[in-house]
């Protein structure tokens with residue numbers, strides 16, 4: 058176990074300005090917090106944060122990252138709180154610790170591999186600061202190194218699986234080859250012990266029984282290149298057991314020689330030397346066709362740069378050679394972490410991290426590591442959010458999505474029957490915008506149906522189209538009822554016998570497959586009663602058309618009212634915003650194609666615009682209408698601008714048993730305010746009593762119904 062003073066020494070070696078006092082305080086805090094806790098290995102728990110810190114010192118990360126590593130498990134595993142950490146170590150460290158804690162809480166709750174990609178994105182999206190991710194990766198690496206101490210095989214497997222699915226690809230993605238290789242091989246040994254064993258024993262056998270050609274190959278390569286006057290460093294590295302295994306599986310090959318599983322590296326000072334070395338190797342040895350790759354001119358997405366080639370090299374061994382600069386090598390091993398090692402003022406090429414959206418510009422503009430750190434907010438997947446179902450499945454949604462979008466993403470039936478939602482265990486409004494990592498529990502009921510108001514806040518196409526479909530179906534119901542009333546009335550008034558048979562005939566003539574379709578079409582205003590009558594009784598033509606509209610209008614307006622059951626609850630019925638009709642008002646409906654019925658007061662000016670009489674229908678409120686619903690009436694109120702005015706108004710309205718639905722300030726002067734207030738009342742009488750009691754207030758200048 059590394060000692061605290063060593064940690065400080067090593068950090069000071071590359072960062073002389075590191076805050077030693079801060080490190081020591083973090084050390085003491087963490088040691089106290091973890092107290093007598095022990096690891097599965099029997100070591101004191103505290104050895105773990107210390108080792109994680111040491112891993113990050115190896116990456117030359119900044120002092121705050123090291124402090125975060127020391128504290129990273131205190132909030133999750135001890136009595137320490139984030140508030141304490143903020144008070145003792147400041148807001149930045151508290152934020153970093155909080156980030157790591159949050160990532161630790163996101164255990165992959167299901168083993169479904171198709172979740173892995175979403176989960177990786179979630180981890181990235183939640184790592185708002187790249188240091189959070191680096192601490193998390195170091196944490197995972199140390200846990201994997203000590204995984205064999207965990208007694209439960211299931212737990213070991215689960216952690217290894219998670220490492221393979223999540224943390225290995227993440228390390229690769231941010232270019233940290235050394236972390237990636239080690240995590241991968243530790244996970245491999247756990248997940249496929251037989252395969253791992255067989256590769257390792259084969260390697261052992263080759264090491265023991267065959268002459269090792271590696272040394273000779275290195276020496277020959279070195280000779281050839283040095284003679285040409287290039288300062289090179291040549292090394293040979295055995296491929297990892299896991300990569301050998303993958304190669305054996307995918308290429309159906311075995312390995313006979315150690316050179317088969319070696320990667321030889323030539324490191325030089327400059328890019329031009331890379332190509333120079335390549336040319337010399339190609340002219341000296343036979344090139345294996347199809348194996349040359351130039352990752353310098355076209356780097357890998359994670360920023361990896363190198364030239365790869367395979368030749369029949371020294372001793373007639375077929376070998377793969379990677380040629381790169383020292384700098385490329387460092388970045389290949391350390392990835393994003395390598396950028397902390399840049400000294401102030403040194404130029405660096407941020408192009409290799411193009412995948413870190415937004416980060417690119419920052420890296421090119423940042424003048425040094427300090428500024429770079431301040432701006433490394435991972436702006437990845439900012440257009441997506443990832444939320445859990447109660448069972449732990451991850452649902453990916455566009456940013457801004459609400460629980461209704463979530464419900465429809467889970468299943469259409471869940472969406473259709475959504476009643477309410479619990480987010481992270483708390484009851485929340487359905488319009489709440491979901492956040493990364495939210496656990497979303499949709500409460501459903503078989504009797505619940507989509508509400509058209511949902512359409513105002515859903516953002517996914519699936520949710521929107523389901524809601525619209527449902528609303529259309531509901532509208533059809535309304536149109537159907539309306540059409541039936543219109544036709545029955547029209548025929549009755551004429552008086553012409555009406556029968557199912559006649560209507561079927563009419564429907565057929567007009568191209569509808571059922572009488573219901575005909576009703577719906579008439580209800581929607583696509584056909585007039587006159588048209589229908591004309592079709593079934595052509596001989597009536599003269600007497601009913603074109604006068605029908607006039608007749609119908611006259612009759613309807615002379616007191617006949619179509620009473621539609623469920624009118625006020627219906628989707629296809631709207632109350633006009635111009636006149637705010639209330640029960641008790643005389644009302645008139647306008648049938649608009651595709652929109653349903655809009656209800657106006659009988660004397661609303663807007664009605665004069667509609668000339669087609671068939672589209673105007675007289676309506677009446679049902680007797681029990683007031684019992685079921687409340688309606689919004691709009692008042693324009695002018696009152697004295699003095700303290701307490703609004704309060705006494707709202708008290709008065711409440712005393713009358715009415716509710717304020719909306720207030721809009723129309724005009725405001727030193728002396729008076731003009732406001733528009735929508736209040737919910739039972740009917741006109743109710744509204745009148747509210748108006749009267751408002752007028753009784755001394756502060757009121759005028760009250761009018763709009």
Ligand code: MN
Pocket residue numbers: 105129130196
């Ligand atoms: Mn940990």
